[in-house]
Amino acid sequence: MAVIDLLIVGGGINGAGIARDAAGRGLSVLVCEQGDLGGATSSASSKMIHGGLRYLEYHEFRLVAEALAEREVMLKIAPHLARPLRFVMPHVPSLRPAWMIRLGLLLYDSLGRLSRRLTLQGSTAIDLSRSPMGQALQAAYKKGFVYSDVTVDDARLVLANARAAHLLGAAICPRTRFLGARRENGLWHATLEDAGGRREVFARALVNAAGPWVAEVIDALPAGTGKKDGVQLVKGSHIVVPRLYQGDHAFILQLGDRRVVFLLPFEEQFTLIGTTDVRAEMPEATGISTEEILYLCRAASRFTREEVKAKDIVWSYSGVRPLHDDGQNNPSAVSRDYTFVLDSTGKVPALSVFGGKLTTYRRLAEAALARLSPWFPKMGPAWTDTQPLPGGDFTTQKELVARLQGNHPSLPPAWLERLARRHGSLGERVIGDAKSVADLGRDFGGGLYEREVEYFIAEEWAQTLDDILWRRSKSGLFMTPLQQREFGDWLARRQG
Ligand SMILES: Cc1cc2nc3c(=O)[nH]c(=O)nc-3n(C[C@H](O)[C@H](O)[C@H](O)COP(=O)(O)OP(=O)(O)OC[C@H]3O[C@@H](n4cnc5c(N)ncnc54)[C@H](O)[C@@H]3O)c2cc1C
Structure with a gap:
């Protein structure tokens, strides 16, 4: 046995x-x-490795300090999946006075420094009426603050x-x-x-x-x-719309219900908007509701020059947070x-x-x-804070992309760039002996080739269309419904 x-x-x-x-x-x-x-x-998050600025209001100092430190760890051990992100917070004087935000950011920076903030930039005030970072916002938002966190490919x-x-x-x-x-x-x-x-x-x-x-x-x-009885289920949903603004920064938008909604740059051509907090009865995530769609569109449109409309949505997803039940009635406060x-x-x-x-x-x-x-008295000591995750053993993303493109001049440069982001140094294993585009096999559209699909199946336990188009990659965002259907047919034949 x-x-x-x-x-x-x-x-x-x-x-x-x-x-x-x-x-x-x-x-x-x-x-x-x-x-x-x-x-x-775990694939339905806001994709942030963050200290959680808003948790300071709930006095969650232990959580914030631990989380802030993890930003640097993640940049080090998963440089292909995680990258620094600047967050712009437009100032809304009626919700929180400027001194309170400054104090919060000072605390955030200090806790971050204490917990080995090495590479991430500190926070600063910003004149949104002059900065390119404010261009997407309505003219009423003149002042703001900028701070750093990290974004990650959660799946x-x-x-x-x-x-x-x-x-x-x-x-x-x-x-x-x-x-x-x-x-x-x-x-x-x-x-x-x-x-x-x-x-x-x-x-x-x-x-x-x-x-x-x-x-x-x-x-x-x-x-x-x-x-x-220790768990409280809280559903959260996101919507994805065509890119709302130029620049690679995110926005954190303060709302009247004491919540915040994020706008995040997503897969180069899109903006991710989320999230909601809705008490849930079941662990399975049901899809986004009409109320959630309206809430997110309204929240974003309160700040952006261009109104965000439900008809702009190209994708949405929902997940259920398994929160530790601390007796709070307000789902945002748990x-x-x-x-x-x-x-x-x-x-x-x-x-x-x-x-x-x-x-x-x-x-x-x-x-x-x-x-x-x-x-397990013979168990070894903690070790995961310094050892790169698979594919994470390289110096900078730029250097990795240049290396892949240099080694494979006949393969599409944009594909190699995506490969570097998804697989890091393991991109070479995906490429294998391919010398030309023809060697990559069938082109399914959206930058997805047969060779990478075979890798997802052989090395990453992928089986279904959703596994491949929405978790191993986000190719689904770039494919037409017809291309997705054709891919589904191919996969069904492939899986026998
Ligand atoms: C909307 C939203 C936004 C979020 N944003 C962020 C964020 O930006 N940053 C952040 O740090 N965190 C964020 N979170 C929180 C984070 O996503 C979760 O804390 C984390 O993903 C929980 O991981 P988990 O492994 O506990 O749960 P899960 O990812 O749900 O994994 C549990 C797994 O157990 C499996 N399972 C259950 N029962 C069985 C069984 N009987 N047999 C076999 N398998 C079983 C399930 O299928 C499931 O895959 C967010 C969460 C939500 C919902």
Whole structure:
């Protein structure tokens, strides 16, 4: 009977992050994910690695300080997926006085410096009536502030962690559902189900990183394992419209309901607008509602010169935040910090993860393993803050793109640039022995070639159209409906 150390339920950012960390410390790991890796909340975020300026208003200093430090870590270990972003905040005197914003930004910068801010620029005031950064805004917004955070490809960050875990020996099992587990003879006996049927796995410890499904997984454990009322489900949606403004900065827009909405540059030709906070009953994300669309269009249009209309929307997505329930009634005010519930009945531990952010997944993984360390005394020390994620071992994106374009002068330069952003130094593996465009195989449109699709399938566990067009890549944004249909037909034939 083969016994593994850790069975991780959930292949979102937290499950994948814990798997990578644990595998690197010498534990044997299996991750089961009922759908696609990162297919739930972890690919539906605002794609920011951020301290969370607004959390300062809720006095979440621990979370903010930890999150600020992670910005620099992420730029270092995933330079292909993460990049610095300047955020412009138009001043709205009726909502918050300028001194309050200045104080908040001072605190943000100071906490950032304390926690090793090395490369990101500090905050400053800005005259929006003169700066190119203010051009997209209505003339009424004259003053503003600029500060730094980081943006990341969330879905690919999950994959990079899963891939790293896999390279370190972890078994990564997407489309494999955890049905339940019982304690027997000092081990977890867990039942998993995939397309091939059911099987049992035996593990010394179980990690419940099921995100919005954390309570369902607790329900599938012996009675009394953990407490399942610790999660509050809050849905958030985003819309994508054709690029609203020039420049590679983002906007943080303060609204009258004490919320903020972000406008973010997205995939070069688009602007991402989000998000909403709507209490949810179910862990599955239902699509964006008409009210959410109206809310986001109105929020943006209050600030932008050009009105944002529902008919401009080219894509939208929704996700459910699995927030740690801290008794708050207002969904925007619920803490974004994480917490664990450890149940060690019979000395067989189950650790359930509540809350957390994409930003803090790496620290969450370290904290999770610290909680499990009594059961694994030989486990190695924390290591993930300095080791690049797969594809992240290069100096600058510019240098990497130049290298790829220099090595492959006959391949489309724009494709190589995208490849560098998606795969980093692993771009060379995607290219393989291709010498010309013809060697890239079928051109599906939107910059997607057969060769990269084969790589997604062979190396990144991709199976479906959504996996490929919306998570491994964002090619769906650049393809016509006909091209998407033709790709779907090709994929169906390819998958037999
Ligand atoms: C709208 C929105 C915007 C956000 N923006 C940001 C942001 O900009 N920055 C940031 O830092 N954070 C952001 N977040 C928060 C962040 O996205 C989440 O904290 C994070 O993705 C949660 O990851 P997770 O791994 O816990 O959950 P998930 O990604 O949901 O992963 C859990 C996985 O468990 C799987 N699973 C569940 N049950 C089972 C089972 N029985 N068997 C097998 N698998 C199972 C699910 O299929 C799922 O894939 C945002 C969240 C939302 C919703």
